[in-house]
Structures are given as structure tokens and as C-alpha cells.
Amino acid sequence: MAEWMLEDEFGDVIGKARRGNGLSVEELAEASGVEAAVVAAFEGYRRDPSESESGALAEALGLRAAQLWELAQEGWLPQRPDPDLGDGTVVESLYFAPDRVWAYLLGDGESCVAIDCGAPLEEMLTAIGDRQLLGIVLTHADADHIYSLEGLLAGGAVPVYVHSSEVDRVSAPQVIGFDDGDLIELGRYRFSVLHAPGHTSGCCGLHVPGAVFTGDTIFAGSVGGTRMGASYYRGHLGAVRAKILSLPGETKLFHGHGAHSSVADELAHNCFF
Incomplete structure (x- = not known):
């Protein structure tokens, strides 16, 4: 069913964690080594990350790298719980x-x-x-x-x-x-x-x-x-x-x-x- 999906994509998570850490796109780019234009493209759903880019952003934002990369790959969707x-x-x-x-x-x-x-x-x-x-x-x-x-x-x-x-x-x-x-x-x-x-x-x-x-x-x-x-x-x-x-x-x-x-x-x- 259409409603059974994750609410957030990779770009959503990066944006939420960046703002939570009080960072601008430019500051996150400097901290992670990922270019600012690329960070903006992730947040704007215009580009998918490489594993190295995902890992660098995870480290800069205090996120778990393996789980962020799993999200980027759409590698997990929970099963419906018994109501x-x-x-x-x-x-x-x-x-x-x-x-x-x-x-x-x-x-x-x-x-x-x-x-x-x-x-x-x-x-x-x-x-x-x-x-x-x-x-x-x-x-x-x-x-x-x-x-x-x-x-x-x-x-x-x-x-x-x-x-x-x-x-x-x-x-x-x-x-x-x-x-x-x-x-x-x-x-x-x-x-x-x-x-x-x-x-x-x-x-x-x-x-x-x-x-x-x-x-x-x-x-x-x-x-x-x-x-x-x-x-x-x-x-x-x-x-x-x-x-x-x-x-x-x-x-x-x-x-x-x-x-x-x-x-x-x-x-x-x-x-x-």
C-alpha cells in the first residue's frame, strides 16, 4: 500500500541532522569534505550519495554510518506490526x-x-x-x-x-x-x-x-x-x-x-x- 513507506529519505535525514547540529550547508561541507553543492543536491532529492559521501556526512553529523547508508540504498522497510x-x-x-x-x-x-x-x-x-x-x-x-x-x-x-x-x-x-x-x-x-x-x-x-x-x-x-x-x-x-x-x-x-x-x-x- 502507498502509505507503507519510510517518511524520510536520505536528503531529509541529512537536512534534519544538519539543522539539529546548527550547521549551514557550507559548514557541513567543510566538516565533511563533501562539496556544498552536493550537500544541497542531496537535501533537494537531486542526487544519490556514494557510500563514501554517506559515511563522511554521517561522521560529521554524529549519525550511524551503516544505518545511514542502508537508508540511502532503501535497504530496509519494517514489517507491519500486529494491531x-x-x-x-x-x-x-x-x-x-x-x-x-x-x-x-x-x-x-x-x-x-x-x-x-x-x-x-x-x-x-x-x-x-x-x-x-x-x-x-x-x-x-x-x-x-x-x-x-x-x-x-x-x-x-x-x-x-x-x-x-x-x-x-x-x-x-x-x-x-x-x-x-x-x-x-x-x-x-x-x-x-x-x-x-x-x-x-x-x-x-x-x-x-x-x-x-x-x-x-x-x-x-x-x-x-x-x-x-x-x-x-x-x-x-x-x-x-x-x-x-x-x-x-x-x-x-x-x-x-x-x-x-x-x-x-x-x-x-x-x-x-
Whole structure:
């Protein structure tokens, strides 16, 4: 299926790591020995790297060389994880191609919780069906992750949860802020908050038994861009490493963009870690 692909290509990763390290194209060229025009061509998807170029850039940017080269060769794509988390709990993945974004429903036959809501409203309502929507939990409040929020709320009062630093970004009758380490309880579903700021101030992973909804903290083979600036880059990566990648290898990772993966997948294939 079209949506089952890595979110980032070689050029995306180079650009994210370069900006995270606070380097201009010219500064990266000097540090790596790869000409500035060539670096710009990589980031602009106009050229594929050689292995030596990939290795030089990995060293200059603090990336794992073998994993970066694997990405450049399109040598890895994770297998789809089983959506069944046990005890009757299933993850339903809803995809919106124009934004290449996922929304999720965690639930059983009686009730469910929406994790982000960037998928088309009709698709989300169809997937919810006659079940009780217990709440909407946001990994962060970027527009592509809340596209259908207003429509979901039109059906009745539903609490919306988002990190406390992003409460003001969400327009809803009942917005509840959470912080790192909090436990969100909605019916029988419990989410532990794994705060990893960098992409946004409130960007979080949401941990349930056996899985994490990572939002834009980490992608399969990459990370969400550290848009808050270079001063947040090391903290962003450190939080993902300590809070998400420290979980058991079989933990399923349902990302905000791109193919789903697992902790073991990322430890083996993600060049940022």
C-alpha cells in the first residue's frame, strides 16, 4: 500500500541532522569534505550519495554510518506490526495521504480512544461506529494531527488531552493538559506520557502496554525535525532514547508519519540512535 513507506529519505535525514547540529550547508561541507553543492543536491532529492559521501556526512553529523547508508540504498522497510495488543484491545490505523499522516483508534467492540485525529472525519466516524468515544489524546497540536478535531467534537462533549505547553493551541470545550510522566486514564485504557520536546514544545509519545504512539518524536529510520531549534536537538534525541527506545524490543511503535515499527527495529536501523 502507498502509505507503507519510510517518511524520510536520505536528503531529509541529512537536512534534519544538519539543522539539529546548527550547521549551514557550507559548514557541513567543510566538516565533511563533501562539496556544498552536493550537500544541497542531496537535501533537494537531486542526487544519490556514494557510500563514501554517506559515511563522511554521517561522521560529521554524529549519525550511524551503516544505518545511514542502508537508508540511502532503501535497504530496509519494517514489517507491519500486529494491531492486536491483547485483552481485546486493537489499534486501528487511519491514513490521510495528502499530509502523509496517521490517526489511530485504540479500543475494543464497546469503546475507543482517538490518538491524534488528522485522518478525514468521515473515515474516523465510520471507524468509531457505534462505540463510545471516551476521549481524544494528542501527541502534539500541529494542524495535520488535529484536522478532524472539530468534527469529532460536534457529536458531543469529549475530553481532549494535550501537553500543558500546547493547551492554548487547541480549541475545544474541554481541554485537559498533561505533563511528562502523567497517567491518562480513559475507561480501561491507560496512557503514560513520554515527553520528548523538540519538534514542538509539547511533543510526546503515549505509552500503552505493548506499544507507543510516537507522534513526531521518532519515525521509522528517522526522527521528527527538531523545529524548536538546534539547542533542543540533543535533548530531543536523548528523551527519545531514554523514554521510548529503552522499552522492550518488541514494543510496537505507531508513528505520526511513515511506516510503523518497533523498538528493536529502531535500535537496529535508525541512524540517529
